[in-house]
Amino acid sequence: MATVNRRLTSILATDCVGFSSLMEKDEEKTLDNLKACRSIIDPYIEEFGGKIFYTAGDSVIAEFVSPVSCVNAAINFQKAIDERNKITEESSIMTWRVGVHMDDVIVEKDNIYGSGVNIAARLEAACTPGQILLSSTVKDQVDNKIEFSVEDAGTKALKNISDSYQTYGISPTGGKVEKTDGKSYAKKESERNYKPKLAVMPFSNASNDEDSGYLVDGIVEDLITEFSMIRELELVSRQSCFDFRDNDMDLKAFCEKFSVDYVVVGSIRSSGKRVRISVELSDAKDDSQIWSQKFDKIIEDIFDVQDEIVRQISGKLLGEIELSSLERAQRKPTENLSSYELLLKGKVLHHKIQKDALRNALTTFDEAIKADETNGQAYAWKACALGQGMSRGFIEGDMAEIWSEAEGCLKKAHELNDNDFEVHRLMAEVNLSGRNFRVAERHASKAYKMVPNDPRVLSVYGEVSLRLGKIDQGLDALKLALEIDPIAQGKTNSDSRTSPVLFGEYLARNKNNCLELVEKLEDIDPKSWLVTAKLCNDEEHDITEEDWYKRGKEKFKDKDWTNEVDAFRLNNDGAKESLIEFANSLF
The missing domain is CATH 3.30.70.1230 (Nucleotide cyclase, GGDEF domain)
Known part of the structure; x- marks a missing residue:
């Protein structure tokens, strides 16, 4: 050492x-x-x-x-x-x-x-x-x-x-x-700082047809986003709630796992332009019903119905507070209902993280844009889908051209609506990747201010904060992302959420927390392994016989640590050089 x-x-x-x-x-x-x-x-x-x-x-x-x-x-x-x-x-x-x-x-x-x-x-x-x-x-x-x-x-x-x-x-x-x-x-x-924790579970599709299923899941996702904008609440993530349905988990066990205080369940039946939505709010501790209501509306009224559900439930949980999140006028993606329904369908397909579904999502977002060229969210989600396709190998072709198309979609989305948190989240991700930390912070802060409970927003906000020396702020955001969304979209374990928290604990010099977290990683990554080893070395804590250290040393023995540490996207050349020197001294 x-x-x-x-x-x-x-x-x-x-x-x-x-x-x-x-x-x-x-x-x-x-x-x-x-x-x-x-x-x-x-x-x-x-x-x-x-x-x-x-x-x-x-x-x-x-x-x-x-x-x-x-x-x-x-x-x-x-x-x-x-x-x-x-x-x-x-x-x-x-x-x-x-x-x-x-x-x-x-x-x-x-x-x-x-x-x-x-x-x-x-x-x-x-x-x-x-x-x-x-x-x-x-x-x-x-x-x-x-x-x-x-x-x-x-x-x-x-x-x-x-x-x-x-x-x-x-x-x-x-x-x-x-x-x-x-x-x-x-x-x-x-x-x-106490906040009641709410879980909005997937609504049942009372129509039992695939197209209605896209509409149902899309409406629920929009509801989760609306609730995520309320700072006085803590939300279990969309991914965690939808995993509940896909894994056939018991609702009581789910609520215990995520320490949920209140649960929203419901059903949606659509027939032509008419939509019937049934919603119920209950106390997770004793299953008692707090509020329920049925809405019989036409699809054009869906935004008003979503607002009413959010207003009624938040009022029951928080009392009569002013909810700036319900100023929907500037966030409404489109007045064109066909474009909106296509947007919802594209998002549901995007979330499947499958090759065919991703390609269908891109086609669907194009159709949403064709139906309304001012639908900024459709451009933003297309950019996100192109990014997913590139990173997972779901789409082929010239990667430079595809990346340029994604950037163009993102720019267009930003021009159309500066109040879309998805646009700012994605622009924060792009600028973080490009090490434009100040620009990344500007966009991440805007997204966080709009939607402080979205795990994707929390993730990029936390990562940017760490690199600008705001360690506590970054750790708080990353820990909340891990808490409400332990298994991120497209992942099979919590490693992708745990690793950033571990990196934050390293920057905070919390050795014991790093050691606890590194043991939880199912597939240890180079950054988590190296920074934990470095901190233990600094604190003169012998790890040479610990299993995670020995596994990592064997797994990463052929790594080019100069390139590997460069990928950590540190905002500190001295710290970067020290990590490279330390890594090379271990082999």
């Missing part, structure tokens, strides 16, 4: 408050203001002997030999930032938080790792804007050695560290240092 370079140091973590929101409002102006703030922060860090390590986005991590120098640097740049904010226009104001901790770290090229870095980052996140938050270790070292008083800030709930972590605050700009109780805060946050 490789030698690890450790040292005791003082770590400063700082970032801009509300940076993502500022980027959404005006990206160019925000980046200019970030540059202006960094022109203040960086010189003070250097003046007091600090070294800035690799940073992503608005965050800065620096180390200092002296904790006194570290805190003095923070005091000086917080004062200077405050002075800048007093003379700049309101829309250009940026406020920063700082966390400072002293601990043992690992230094590797342009990167710094270790639990000490995590604690500094957690302190920063818990800090009052414009102030500095210290750990007890730092407070003991700087007391009576700096010009500002260090005040008791009480305990804080630091994620994955402690619900009652003692902290101390400094307010360089004169504001009050608030004393808090971490356990009380953690309890309130837990209660505030």
Whole structure:
């Protein structure tokens, strides 16, 4: 195993408050203001002997030999930032938080790792804007050695560290240092963040014909999407719910497996232009019925019926809250019902992940476009289907031409409807693949804002967040995707959902979580194997006799690790080089 370079140091973590929101409002102006703030922060860090390590986005991590120098640097740049904010226009104001901790770290090229870095980052996140938050270790070292008083800030709930972590605050700009109780805060946050979990099960097709089956499944998929837009709910994914039907699983066992609170079931009968929809909401714990209703409508009213179902059920579960998700006017794919029905059929065929079905899906999306050339979703789903066909070998021909066609469909879909989350999800995937991380973040954030419960959105949002240094944000999204959709569409196990979570845990330096997850992988992949081995090496944890390590070493002995690590799409050249060197040292 490789030698690890450790040292005791003082770590400063700082970032801009509300940076993502500022980027959404005006990206160019925000980046200019970030540059202006960094022109203040960086010189003070250097003046007091600090070294800035690799940073992503608005965050800065620096180390200092002296904790006194570290805190003095923070005091000086917080004062200077405050002075800048007093003379700049309101829309250009940026406020920063700082966390400072002293601990043992690992230094590797342009990167710094270790639990000490995590604690500094957690302190920063818990800090009052414009102030500095210290750990007890730092407070003991700087007391009576700096010009500002260090005040008791009480305990804080630091994620994955402690619900009652003692902290101390400094307010360089004169504001009050608030004393808090971490356990009380953690309890309130837990209660505030609770969301009832809903499963919308496949409706039965009371017409018993194939064409009606496409309509039924398509309407249910649309309902799941509508519910997925409600932030106050947590949704089991479409794939998991439809797998229930295909695997003939017991509903009670399904609800227990996914910790479901409430279940929606129903049936649809169609005859010509008339549609009868029966819907029932029940409590998964005791099977008691909460609400039910029958709708006898014509197909042209289907959007209104879907809205009414979502409104009624969400009202029963959440009370009378304002549901912005029901502003369907800007999301309605088409006014042409023939185009809409073809779109639904194409989506159902696409989800089968079969060669013939995929080809039929492409034909069906073309027919939907022919019926209404302004149906943006048909273009978006055709792009998605072309991507599936290329990746799985379902379609033949010049791959460059096919990819160009997919990009053209995506561009057209975006032009037709900037409010379609599928378009932004796909554009995020494309830009992530092309390592255009900032553009990918913009599209992923838009998709997530629209549909925070869709596992595909959560997946790309989480992957992009990880690469921009927003580890907690990325992990939360990826864990939720694993929870609500463990076996992703077209997969036979949960590896494709588990592996990204493991990668996030590696970036968060959570060794035990990585070891737990790597054991769950049915078919270990090179990235999961390598990053877990690397983290264990850094933490001096011997894995040479562990089964997963030995299996991977045999399986990946002929890998070209330069190309393999390049495929990880890291946003950090130093980390990439270190992983390649480590991988080559193992063989």
